[in-house]
Amino acid sequence: MTSEVLLNILDDLDDDQLSLFQWFLQKPNNVQGLPAITKSRLQTVDRCKTVDVMVETYGLQRAMQVTRVVLEKIHRNDLLQKFPASSSGPEVHVSDVGETSENREPSSSQTQPPLPQTEDETVPVPEPRPIRFYQQKLQSNFQDTFKVTTEGWAADEERLVDIYTELYITAGRDMHVNTQHEVLQIDKVWKPSDKERQIQPRDIFKHPSGKDIPIRTVLTNGIAGIGKTFLVRKFVLDWAEERSNQDVHLIFPFTFRALSSLQGKEFCLAELIHFCIPETKDVTVEALNYIFTALQSSGNSSYKKSRFKLLFVFDGLDESRLHLDFDVNNIPTVDVTKSTKIEILLRELISGKLLRSARLWITTRPAAANQIPQNLVNTTTEVRGFTDPQKEEYFRKRFRDKKQASSIISHMKKSRSLHIMCHIPVFCWITATVLEELLRTREGGDLPRTLTEMYTEFLRFQIDHTKAKYGPKKCIQSIKSLAKLAFEQLQKGNLIFYEKDLRETSIDVREASVYSGVFTEIFKEERGRKQENKMFSFIHLSVQEFLAALHVHLTFINSGISLLEEERQTTSCWSEMFQSYSTGFYQTAVDEALQSPNGHLDLFLRFLLGLSLSTNQNLLRSLLTQTRSSSQTNQKTVEYIKEKM
Known part of the structure; x- marks a missing residue:
């Protein structure tokens, strides 16, 4: 037996019959246990390529079996006489053909043909199946x-x-x-x-x-x-x-x-x-x-x-x-x-x-x-x-309005901080979310240029989109609870938390929808199975760090309490920096952050410094009630921070 026998048979089919023959090959269970061939691999009138695909998928002997079955289906029993008598092979079971999910057409025809199949690739339990049968099932489900x-x-x-x-x-x-x-x-x-x-x-x-x-x-x-x-x-x-x-x-x-x-x-x-x-x-x-x-x-x-x-x-x-x-x-x-x-x-x-x-x-x-x-x-x-061109591609995909996309790209390029951060895809999404809203609602005025400004506007966006449904008081309390959770988990180095972690921060797990946006609940049933122990995380590490800084900032200026004072043994002089808003306060903060063994406090520190600026404090007071003002950092402090960073 050679592939030439199959080729001679297909040569006797006209193009319409070949098309029908290929259509049946795309259906499962022509021969019990053998998979279908995807449509993208059969989009050809070349008989040689069709034979090659069949042999690669089934092996020669089984390709002959499938050919016999399909010839009967298209009423070309006359071609069965072309098979050598010795090629009949073992008895096969023929199934009716129906359209099923495993034969969906792939979205691209740029395929790589699978490697040749061998008899050794058969999985004999619970019933004999070629490994590619399971491959196609899994591919369809994925x-x-x-x-x-x-x-x-x-x-x-x-x-x-x-x-x-x-x-x-x-x-x-x-x-x-x-x-x-x-x-x-x-x-x-x-x-x-x-x-x-x-x-x-x-x-x-x-x-x-x-x-x-x-x-x-x-x-x-x-x-x-x-x-x-x-x-x-x-x-x-x-x-x-x-x-x-x-x-x-x-x-x-x-x-x-x-x-x-x-x-x-x-x-x-x-x-x-x-x-x-x-x-x-x-x-x-x-x-x-x-x-x-x-x-x-x-x-x-x-x-x-x-x-x-x-x-x-x-x-x-x-x-x-x-x-x-x-x-x-x-x-x-x-x-x-x-x-x-x-x-x-x-x-x-x-x-x-x-x-x-x-x-x-x-x-x-x-x-x-x-x-x-x-x-x-x-x-x-x-x-x-993202490279610089890929950043622009992202925003042009996100915004169908070319003028709006160009405005956001132009603003991103003007700010070094934003331009650097937009190498990160998730920050492109945050930027797009914030700027889309501001361009729609704000006439004139400056758009956020620093990281702290962008994240503060991001916070405003979250509050505006939830307070109408849950009320301003509950919404603000939710943000403050999240900020406390963010700080406490950042101290522990946790990016993923569980229900017990939320309860310790007085967050009602049943009201998780209030926290949607800056907070993401990750249900196990997203992968199709219910899980008792639900997992939670912020949508991005930087959001957690911003909220952690917000919690420390609000606690200090409203009560004068240093949240890190309890950590004196492990964080050495961190507590001293919270004694007053002075040059020494920030210098100590910067020096301590530089000594952090894994740098996990660096961005937290940047947000903490940014939140102390009067422009951001004014915005915070408009968002969160009962927030007292604090003195700005002085020029000496600013120069010290710039030098160290």
Whole structure:
């Protein structure tokens, strides 16, 4: 048997019959257990290409079986005599054809054909299925999940491709713990070195040298809000819609945010996948256990030689509350099919003791990068956010009104602070939200130019949009409660909090809708499953830092109380700076922030200084009642701060 037999048969079909033949190939279960072929791969009248696609998908013997079935469906039984007598093969089960979700047309025809299928890729349990059957099921389900998304607090979902702006990503950048605050690194980051190489998301697992060197684990670094999660979503969607990385059979995208809520609980790996990723429901536990056991027992560590090609994605290592101890030695071998604490499962998976041939992609903020030992990472990449042209592209996508888009772009360029911050996609969204409102409601007058002004206007926007529904008093009290929560959690280094954290700050979890906007509730059921322990976060780290500074500022000027005085033992002279609004007050604040081991107080300090200025205090008094004025910083203080920063 050769492919020429199939080609000779297709040559006897006219174009209309070939089109009908291809239409049936797009339907599932022509032969039991065999997947459909997506429409985008059959948009051709070239008989040779059609044969190639069939053989690549099914293998030659099964392609012959499918051809027999489809010829009967299109009433060309006369062509069955062209099959050699020895090619009849085993008995097959023919199913009626119907339109189903797994045959949706991909949104792009720029596809990469999958690698040739072999008999060895069959998953025999719970019934024999080729691995590509499960691949197509998973791709179809991921299309539903990742095709649409929301930006910021927007209630309406939009198509990801409509709002996604390409990011600037580099390969091979040094992964070290930077002791400077993330936001203050931006200006330095955007001075590329000669050794820097830009990469496309689809090439994330290609070695930076360009050589064919195996890569198992990629660690992608990027500051908060720079676009790491959007990048992951776009990567998975491109795979699901067959635009890239079609050599990957199955992708399992986890978030550390969700995994942290399962701290201490036990799952086998297949159960954990089903619990955290509902889209995998069509890949049965039996099938997953077979795949994992086959890979684990093979001893193979090569992805390219692997019988089943898997990719595990772990987004947001910086949000993890799991204790992953990679220094533990002499532990018993973990059975991937048995229930195990998720901390152990993840540690064994990341360390390569489980599923050595599977690929791993981990994303993180810089400060958390050292949680993964360097010897377990094959290569690093860095998401650098938007280039200057990409910033403009973002605003032109966001605003269909060209004049409005040009006004916002022009204003952004006039302010060095705003222009630097707009390298961060989430800050572009904050800027767009604030300036869109101000351009619509404010006639004349200056638009915000500094970070503190922008965030104060952002606060005004939030208050204006909630006080009509909940009343000014309740709205303002909610903001003050959030500010207290922001400060207390910043002190602990927490970006993700739970219901108990909210209750400790007297926030009623049942009224979480009041806090929408600056505050985001992250329900587990967003991924299709109800979760008892709800998780919360601010929409961006910088929003948390602004509110934390607001809480410290309001508490001091209204009561004279230094909130950091209790931390005297750990923060040394921080308490002294709150004794008065004087030159020494700010000099002490700056000096202490510069000594912070991880720079986590730098932006907090900037906001604290900004809130002391009379222009911002006037705005605060108009927003928040019972706020007393304080003296401005004097020129000597300003010069000192500028010199230090």
